[in-house]
Amino acid sequence: MKAIAKTFKALGDETRLRILALLVNRQELCVCDIMAALELPQSTISRHLSYLRNAGLVVDRRQGKWMYYKIMIGEVGEASLLFNLLSVKLFENGQAAQDQCSLKKYLDTKNTNSCD
Secondary structure, three states: OHHHHHHHHHHOOHHHHHHHHHHOOOOOEEHHHHHHHHOOOHHHHHHHHHHHHHOOOEEEEEEOOEEEEEEOHHHOHHHHHHHHHHHHHHOOOHHHHHHHHHHHHHHHHHHHOOOO
8 A cells, every 4th residue: 555655646746747758758868858858957857756766666777977767667566557547648738748849859959969
């Protein structure tokens, strides 16, 4: 019961829902990518990602100085049905669509300016 309550608490915040909406169709995103799409400071994004990680909804990995996050699709467990429904509802929301558009513009610019 506590795990389910923790999941609902994690989903009960607009910023965390916006982050999940960005992550749902991506392999993973860097914190800087999420910051650019949502136009929020690093401290805010990191705090919300930590909450999602502690609830078991996302997993992180470090690559050099960058942190990358992705949804734990196969490991959401009891929340998987809820998460599937939620992901559908997130994309019916105008804010999620705007965030996706902002992310796409940012990533296109980032990839164009890359020296790799």
